[in-house]
Amino acid sequence: MPSALPPEEPEISGSLSAPGFLESPSSASDGSDNEGATQKQLFDTDPPPWEIAAEEDVAVAKVVLSDAPYGPYDYRIPDPMRGLLRPGMRVHVPLARRKRPTLGWCIETSIGNSSGRALSEIAEVLDDEPLCDPPLVRLVMWMSHYYQSPAGQVFDALIPSSVRANAGTRERTYLTPAPATEDESVVDRLPPKQQKALRLLIASGRPMTAAQLMVHAECTAAPISALRKKGLVQEESRREMTAGMPTRWQSGDGETAQSHPPTADQAEALRRIMAALDSQQAKTLLLHGVTGSGKTEVYIRAIEHVVRFGRAAIVLVPEISLTPQTRGRFERRFDSVAVLHSQMTPAERHYQWQRIRRGEVQVVVGPRSAVFAPLPRLGLIILDEEHDGSFKQDTQPRYHARKVAFARAQSLQIPLVLGSATPSLESWYATRSGLAELISMPHRVGQRPMPHVQLVDLRLKEERTRGGAISRQLHLAVNETLREKGQVILLLNRRGFATTIQCPSCGHVVACPDCEMPLTHHRDGGKAVCHYCDYTIATPPWCPECRFDGIRYGGLGTQKLEIEVKARFPNARVARMDSDTMRRPGSHQKVLSAFRSGEVDLLLGTQMIAKGLDFPNVLLVGVINADSALHFPDFRAGERTFQLVTQVAGRTGRGDRGGRVIVQTFSPEHMAIQAASRHDYEQFAEAELANRQKFNYPPLGSVARIILRGTAENVTEAIAESMLSRLEAARERLGAEVRILGPAPPPIPKLRGKYRFHLLLQSLDPIQLGATIRKATETFKIPDKDDVQYVVDIDPMDML
Numbered sequence: 001m002p003s004a005l006p007p008e009e010p011e012i013s014g015s016l017s018a019p020g021f022l023e024s025p026s027s028a029s030d031g032s033d034n035e036g037a038t039q040k041q042l043f044d045t046d047p048p049p050w051e052i053a054a055e056e057d058v059a060v061a062k063v064v065l066s067d068a069p070y071g072p073y074d075y076r077i078p079d080p081m082r083g084l085l086r087p088g089m090r091v092h093v094p095l096a097r098r099k100r101p102t103l104g105w106c107i108e109t110s111i112g113n114s115s116g117r118a119l120s121e122i123a124e125v126l127d128d129e130p131l132c133d134p135p136l137v138r139l140v141m142w143m144s145h146y147y148q149s150p151a152g153q154v155f156d157a158l159i160p161s162s163v164r165a166n167a168g169t170r171e172r173t174y175l176t177p178a179p180a181t182e183d184e185s186v187v188d189r190l191p192p193k194q195q196k197a198l199r200l201l202i203a204s205g206r207p208m209t210a211a212q213l214m215v216h217a218e219c220t221a222a223p224i225s226a227l228r229k230k231g232l233v234q235e236e237s238r239r240e241m242t243a244g245m246p247t248r249w250q251s252g253d254g255e256t257a258q259s260h261p262p263t264a265d266q267a268e269a270l271r272r273i274m275a276a277l278d279s280q281q282a283k284t285l286l287l288h289g290v291t292g293s294g295k296t297e298v299y300i301r302a303i304e305h306v307v308r309f310g311r312a313a314i315v316l317v318p319e320i321s322l323t324p325q326t327r328g329r330f331e332r333r334f335d336s337v338a339v340l341h342s343q344m345t346p347a348e349r350h351y352q353w354q355r356i357r358r359g360e361v362q363v364v365v366g367p368r369s370a371v372f373a374p375l376p377r378l379g380l381i382i383l384d385e386e387h388d389g390s391f392k393q394d395t396q397p398r399y400h401a402r403k404v405a406f407a408r409a410q411s412l413q414i415p416l417v418l419g420s421a422t423p424s425l426e427s428w429y430a431t432r433s434g435l436a437e438l439i440s441m442p443h444r445v446g447q448r449p450m451p452h453v454q455l456v457d458l459r460l461k462e463e464r465t466r467g468g469a470i471s472r473q474l475h476l477a478v479n480e481t482l483r484e485k486g487q488v489i490l491l492l493n494r495r496g497f498a499t500t501i502q503c504p505s506c507g508h509v510v511a512c513p514d515c516e517m518p519l520t521h522h523r524d525g526g527k528a529v530c531h532y533c534d535y536t537i538a539t540p541p542w543c544p545e546c547r548f549d550g551i552r553y554g555g556l557g558t559q560k561l562e563i564e565v566k567a568r569f570p571n572a573r574v575a576r577m578d579s580d581t582m583r584r585p586g587s588h589q590k591v592l593s594a595f596r597s598g599e600v601d602l603l604l605g606t607q608m609i610a611k612g613l614d615f616p617n618v619l620l621v622g623v624i625n626a627d628s629a630l631h632f633p634d635f636r637a638g639e640r641t642f643q644l645v646t647q648v649a650g651r652t653g654r655g656d657r658g659g660r661v662i663v664q665t666f667s668p669e670h671m672a673i674q675a676a677s678r679h680d681y682e683q684f685a686e687a688e689l690a691n692r693q694k695f696n697y698p699p700l701g702s703v704a705r706i707i708l709r710g711t712a713e714n715v716t717e718a719i720a721e722s723m724l725s726r727l728e729a730a731r732e733r734l735g736a737e738v739r740i741l742g743p744a745p746p747p748i749p750k751l752r753g754k755y756r757f758h759l760l761l762q763s764l765d766p767i768q769l770g771a772t773i774r775k776a777t778e779t780f781k782i783p784d785k786d787d788v789q790y791v792v793d794i795d796p797m798d799m800l
């Protein structure tokens with residue numbers, strides 16, 4: 001059994017303000033620096049010389065695991081492995097009474113002191129090369145600490161499974177001439193076929209596989225295996241990619257624009273980003289540029305600057321922005337771009353990862369996990385649409401790519417650029433408190449005005465049309481736009497046909513048996529689907545409760561809207577974009593190309609169509625119901641609504657023909673909708689900050705959430721209560737100023753058949769908040785028979 005050190009927590013703080021990341025365990029974890037570290041250690045502790053003799057030769061590796069107990073643990077490195085094992089490699093280690101060796105990750109190696117403990121030995125080293133370099137190992141340890149996630153699991157998130165599994169590779173054996181062949185006479189004495197093959201191999205000066213050699217020497221396998229047996233050729237096996245990767249996506253969507261001379265706003269933004277690059281400091285810059293201000297051009301030019309110095313950049317974008325348009329813009333301007341996306345095969349992913357790690361890539365463009373791209377000479381990280389919710393991962397480790405990017409940039413002393421037309425309040429607040437520098441681009445390119453936004457008050461009867469979702473004014477505007485050969489975007493942030501399936505006779509709502517959430521009716525296939533867990537049944541023709549035959553579909557989804565639109569505008573060519581119609585790889589590109597070429601007049605969809613798209617002929621944007629997210633039980637509801645309306649409004653007026661926006665809403669006086677209608681980010685941000693201040697909500701304070709789920713409701717609640725007592729005790733012991741709310745059932749009280757309770761913790765100090773949870777959960781064990789699990793979510797993005 002390995003003797004455990006007291007679980008060692010690196011002294012790293014997670015707060016945006018704390019420079020702690022820089023001071024994380026440094027030289028000792030750097031394989032290349034080991035000699036220096038050892039000398040220093042020996043010197044510092046100054047042990048009597050006879051002890052040095054006894055102990056100096058113990059090589060120790062610190063190892064972390066993915067499943068409990070998580071480590072880190074010290075293991076002795078057996079002599080034959082000493083030159084091989086480096087931090088960032090996987091190992092097999094014995095653990096407690098487990099029969100099979102356990103997989104772990106080495107985070108540190110050192111020579112020295114076993115302090116008289118008998119250490120278990122590393123059983124096997126699994127990698128030839130580290131899967132991450134020392135700065136990434138430090139990033140893992142910081143994430144593990146800050147997000148309270150086992151380090152082994154963080155490694156698993158950092159290194160794609162396709163890389164761990166060597167997807168798309170095979171082992172190949174290469175032949176080289178053995179030293180014995182230097183003696184000419186040995187070669188001369190061989191039979192002719194063997195001689196020919198061997199001479200060819202010697203002459204070629206490079207290793208060959210047996211198959212290659214057979215072709216060149218025009219022989220069978222027999223002479224080669226004879227050479228092998230005589231020990232005249234040596235074998236060496238290597239793992240290789242099976243082949244180059246086919247590109248399954250066509251590049252671009254037909255957009256052809258090249259680089260433009262920068263506008264005054266762009267030039268100023270660039271000047272400031274370049275100054276940050278040249279200062280070689282870890283500066284965070286918030287690029288607040290209105291929709292259509294040309295942020296992408298700024299990113300590209302900044303990256304050109306980085307590439308000129310032989311360095312590389314990461315551009316993080318929301319998955320839905322990984323459109324052919326984004327891809328095309330980067331691929332046209334750089335020789336070697338790696339675009340990472342969720343529809344890659346494991347082999348493609350592995351192939352790209354290897355290219356990136358070999359330093360063959362100038363720019364990596366991808367969703368949140370691309371923040372871990374192992375570029376050897378990273379010079380800049382950019383987050384586009386930095387406010388987007390998809391940057392937060394909703395499974396362990398529940399990291400936010402913005403925070404991780406910040407930590408990585410800090411440790412490498414490189415700039416981080418956050419760009420958005422609607423920055424998150426976190427980033428906005430960082431510019432106010434001096435942690436980030438604000439760069440504003442308040443104008444659109446080409447002196448185009450911001451589009452005019454008109455609010456339609458749905459509470460007024462005369463605005464509504466009978467039985468429809470489209471108001472009279474929006475109807476007229478669509479017709480007018482189509483007549484002028486302009487294009488239209490309609491946003492409805494809800495997929496499916498109807499939201500609820502309700503019996504008008506008894507009021508019964510058809511719900512998911514596992515989540516108790518109303519099912520959504522999907523017209524194709526007549527299915528009723530739970531949007532939380534995908535539970536699907538045939539839509540019942542009569543009420544399952546009272547058998548009344550006349551069940552009604554209430555609410556509205558994109559499918560139903562599509563039908564209404566087609567009926568109202570029979571001559572318009574309509575396309576729908578939501579996660580139901582966009583399941584297949586390439587479907588995005590198809591629809592967007594059709595829209596760009598003018599084969600589609602009207603594009604309707606969910607938030608998928610709200611961001612980033614740049615189509616000059618869109619003259620009208622309609623928002624069907626701006627309040628759909630406004631009354632959610634979440635302190636970010638106002639922020640989300642503001643972002644969504646502002647972003648979708650920004651899809652028009654991007655050409656020379658102008659554009660206008662019609663926003664239908666039941667709450668036209670709401671601050672978020674008012675501010676969005678005036679494109680007034682600052683007004684919104686200041687008012688919202690004042691709101692958050694009242695309750696110390698982020699960004700003024702920090703929030704964490706603990707979610708417990710279990711099969712029995714009362715047991716789950718009881719465990720949640722005991723979690724509460726532990727948290728209270730921890731708070732007391734630490735003297736921490738932390739507010740604890742709950743336990744209470746969250747807005748989704750049941751999910752996938754499990755009952756849920758949550759606790760919310762708030763504090764002005766993220767370090768106290770983290771420490772309280774760590775202390776409370778350190779020794780918290782839930783008996784297996786209770787079947788309750790819990791997760792800790794630091795900086796949660798939703799409260800559902």
Ligand SMILES: Nc1ncnc2c1ncn2[C@@H]1O[C@H](COP(=O)(O)OP(=O)(O)OP(=O)(O)O)[C@@H](O)[C@H]1O
Binds near residue numbers: 650
């Ligand atoms: N200096 C320039 N002169 C003329 N056109 C430009 C210039 N810079 C960028 N553009 C064009 O302006 C359009 C808008 O640029 P881009 O899509 O980068 O905007 P954005 O700031 O990212 O907006 P959004 O936040 O709405 O996505 C693009 O078609 C781009 O080619």
Ligand SMILES: [Zn+2]
Binds near residue numbers: 530532752
């Ligand atoms: Zn469900």
